[in-house]
Amino acid sequence: MTFRNFKMVGYVVYGRGCFNQLDELLAPHRKGDAPMIFLLDHYFENRPLARRIPLRGKDKVIFADVSYEPKTSYVDRLATELKQEFGTVSGIIGIGGGSTMDLAKAVSLMMTNPGSSADYQGWDLVKLPGVYKVGIPTLSGTGAEVSRTTVLTGPTKKLGMNSDFTPFDQIVLDPELTADAPVNQRFYTGMDCYIHCIESLEGTYLNEFSKSYGEKALQLCQEVYVKKQGWDADSDDKLMMASYAGGMSIAYSQVGVAHAVSYGLAYLLGTKHGIGNCIVFDKLEEFYPEGVREFKKMVEKNKIDIPQHITKGLTDEQFNTMIDVSLVMKPLWENALGKDWEKIMTRDRLRALYEKL
Ligand code: NAD
Ligand code: ZN
Structure with missing residues (x-):
């Protein structure tokens, strides 16, 4: 195709305090008792934001270790563990900077696509839509909340999984969440x-x-x-x-x-x-x-x-x-x-x- 026909984010909510609406936003996307998985930037462990996550049923919070930028091995491990623990999940919600949002996108895709995320580093290699995914930035600047890529360091390259399946289904833009960044x-x-x-x-x-x-x-x-x-x-x-x-x-x-x-x-x-x-x-x-x-x-x-x-x-x-x-x-x-x-x-x-x- 000569002109790029690009996929955009599904839904956007913007405003101070809109994070409080997360429970309502997620409700229609819950599939039976399959949990929502909240990947939360490890900076927020033991901080108030962790207590504001609207957990229900088997929902789980995983603190994303972003000491290093996301690696394919980390994505694969998270996806494998989730599949072993729950079989399937209703969705992945990434709350953090660009690293956590990218991790959330990649883990969502690896819940349904076979093999390793390293197999999909490149352009339009992802075959299947991932599970429902939400991005919630706590730092502003990367644009990872809107992009059609998730940047990963793999065994041989640093390259994104660029695909129409990569953009978030929902993003929650609440500027209050960035207030305390160093x-x-x-x-x-x-x-x-x-x-x-x-x-x-x-x-x-x-x-x-x-x-x-x-x-x-x-x-x-x-x-x-x-x-x-x-x-x-x-x-x-x-x-x-x-x-x-x-x-x-x-x-x-x-x-x-x-x-x-x-x-x-x-x-x-x-x-x-x-x-x-x-x-x-x-x-x-x-x-x-x-x-x-x-x-x-x-x-x-x-x-x-x-x-x-x-x-x-x-x-x-x-x-x-x-x-x-x-x-x-x-x-x-x-x-x-x-x-x-x-x-x-x-x-x-x-x-x-x-x-x-
Ligand atoms: P980051 O996500 O790597 O986080 C940087 C540090 O800030 C971490 O220690 C984190 O714990 C901390 N942090 C996050 N939110 C905070 C808050 N509110 N208060 C205090 N500390 C906080 O940083 P970044 O610059 O947002 O993201 C960089 C990553 O984004 C890279 O991995 C890069 O490859 C990726 N990226 C992706 C795209 C894309 O389109 N997908 C575009 C640009 C960059
Ligand atoms: Zn950049």
Whole structure:
């Protein structure tokens, strides 16, 4: 098909306190006594949010360990254990940052698809719809709540399960849930959204659909990080919608250089998505001059540290691993640099870029 016919999220509820409506939202999707499984970011263990989960019958809360970004092995283990314990479940509800939401999407898909989640890393490889799935962000920025992918690190690659079966059936956007996030983490994840906007708006795949969402998301990021003094409830409201719109923008375009390069860092060094993108974007003046200038301003204004020299002392083999992982991301490079990207982003040039980080 020439034009992408993409699947979107089924239902969206937005507003401060809308998390309280979760029980009602889930009720029609309960199948007999098959439980709802709540994958809750481990940060919330013993915190008030854990006590607000509307448990019924055999429902279960699993604290998602997101010390590392989701791995295919973790997804497979969770799905296997759930199948052993319950046979089938009514749904999977992911409550947390991008990592927990991605885990929830992947576990939902692996409740019905055979084999390992690693078999489905790529584009349109998933064969069957998963079980009912709900995404509830507690950090804003990744756009994982709206995307048709779930980013997983597998035995040989870091790549998403991109498919029409991947988007959530329901998302619950309650900005109150992001209120207590630590300043640095909130910045790194928020900058993921800012970088999505720049990469989408500056990319060759751009069209009016992506532009409309990208410009709005960018404006919201600028209001939060450039214009406002301090952080308040309105900042949480705005950033949550920026994340949503930023995700919608890349749905019909692509991300670019920062993401392609940071995937290599993540694979080799385990650098997390938000901070990794910031480390890379900081050095991308040649590709995104205006965006990088504004980014540096936001870093300064918000008093954030961007780690430096993280690739110092790596071996040739390690640099080559990062380069290999990065160059697999063909659509990202093509969006950033055009059809001839392979001539522009040679291995030597990419190595020089990695050495700057
Ligand atoms: P995260 O989910 O990895 O969480 C980062 C840290 O913040 C964790 O320690 C977590 O426990 C903590 N945390 C979460 N919510 C909190 C809160 N309200 N208060 C305090 N701490 C909180 O971070 P992220 O930046 O949201 O997500 C990054 C992940 O998202 C990566 O795995 C990346 O691959 C993925 N991602 C997915 C997509 C997609 O389209 N599917 C897009 C971009 C990124
Ligand atoms: Zn991103």
